[in-house]
Amino acid sequence: MVNIKVNLEKVLLAIFFGAFVFLGPGILFGHKISHEFPYAYFASDSFQHQVRADAIKDAGNFRQEAEYISFGIKNSIGRYPPLLYHLAVIFSYASGLEVYDSIYFIVIFFAIISVFLMYFLIRPFNRHAAFLSLPLAVLAFSQPASTGFLWGHWPSVLAQSFLIGFAWCISRLDMEKSYLLAGIMFSSVALAHTSEAVFGAIFVALFLAIKIIFKSLNKSEIKKFAMAFAISLIISLYYLPIFMNTWAKSQPWSYSFRPVWEGNPGFYIADFGIFLVFMAVGIAAALAKLKEMHTSLAFGFSMLIGGFLNYFGFDVRAFQIRFFWPLYLSVFFGLGIYFILRPAIKKWGIAHSSFFVLLFGILISGVFASVFDTEKIYIPHYKKFSSQGVMDTYHWDALKWLRESMGKDSKIYFLYGDIYSQDALLRNAKRVHYLVDPNDYISSINERKIKRSYVTEMPGDSGGLVAVRKGLFEFEYPLDSLPQEDFFGKKDICIFDYIVLDKASRQQALAQYNMMIGAELLKKSYIKKAFENEIVVVLKNDKKGDECIEERSF
């Protein structure tokens, strides 16, 4: 009998693993792992991370940010938390995948692993609740929670996988030398996305506070916590001064009240719909057991509070925590179902849990959505979503051609393109680049003028400040001493080596204007078409600085 129970558990876990792989990366990636271009990238941030990982692959390390990421600044220190990028590069080498596929895979794969981490976190507290918690996690792979994947909040998502790992370590602090695991896991959180370490600290504070209130904290536990944090500090020692002098300086905490994540499809507590009933029961049951509160419950409460810290200055960081609410709060969901249904079944066993897990699994996976109108009774369920995203094969081929064919010091000018507003994708040319300001471009069309100079942006990544490290704790910020016009102002298009223009646009007038400028430029013998496909043309200017275009009206 025991054997049957154990096998049933493993069989169900295997089924859920398969379901998560299918509903998560399977559908999102169009049932392919390797693609011809960055697939299912929906925002500039996705490209930002992909390009940085690619730059690390090129350099062999993350000592510095690439020049084309940092506004042409040389020697700027690698300031982003490095863990995701290194995993992506290593996985790219091992699997043969391009970095743009490997980085996405790593993020979503460890999100799946963290579902099972959460399961093993809850299991010692209540095996049935652990089982019943599994289906809710499906919502993490569906809109709106899946914004974390689609819009490129990847370091945060990966850090949250480690955060669940850290909570598991805390739950097992009674094991021999387990502080080593906790220390490594906490550093992994900090080196994947440092702000999640703050949420980890909030969890520890709440956990310890409960123990102190109920006088269940002993010296040995305090020692283990201290050891874990000391290990974590030692591991992160090189990176922390970088973080303190870049991110902590540019984004210090300040009080703000932001109930809505404007411009972003955020996850809100109401998105749990009818499941809130189960969760409320689970929370009530957990509060009733406050004295001997299990780590999984303390963790659930911490992340529930953490997700509401947008009302207390945590802004985007609190909204990011909500991407994993379907995992964190699954403990209350599982516990709630168990508490509601248990009085009705005399001898609740693993078979009963399995039945309800499958029932809720089918319900949440959206199988019934096409049969019954689940929207009306507001049962949240998985919504299938698959699209190639922002990039397409034509732009990707052009960017690839640019990085493979241009001289290292060549500069590129991008005229208007529909997808160029997600400007981090332009870094795939791997050269310093400039982009025409669409407002000035549209004004020029309205004025019916072809110009030599347009208002131009120099796109780059200033997040966390571009810094040059001069000593262990000494940093310089080169952008501070440069004039603002260098980054946004009128620029002569004749001073660039390459000019990129799109032949097609959702707004045909803009594409026609691009082609008009292209035709004017090609009147000069020293300007030639260097690359062309159905959508993109790249012009090469062999006489930089010469009068490459005659200003006129049309």
Place this chain on the structure above:
Amino acid sequence: MTKKEMSALKKEAFELLKKEMAYIGIVFVIALAAFKIAFLNENFFGVLRVVASVFWLFVLPGYCVMLYWKESLEFLERFVIGTILSAGIIGILSYYLGLMGLNVKYHAFVLPVLMIAIGLIIFYRKTNKSH
């Protein structure tokens, strides 16, 4: 410790590894099947290489490190925790080794080998000590 005891110890450790390697093999086959179904437009060898890479970089190193806690945790729990732990250790070590001058292209080979070796040595020594 006599030679006989030593050999019994080696046998015990080996038996455990043998048994759990078979479990890892089963999980590998399940993962491969799940990935092939989810990524049905990908060719089999592409899927195989990705799954093999996951096991090489994360599963095996994590499993070996977690052998230290074999008495406290059952196989599947060690397997899952080991996978995320390995991702953390490999990511952190890769960052620092890169800064020290070892190009990241070698890390996919060096780091798992290092972790597997360290994990097995610690496991062997702990088994020795506990007897």
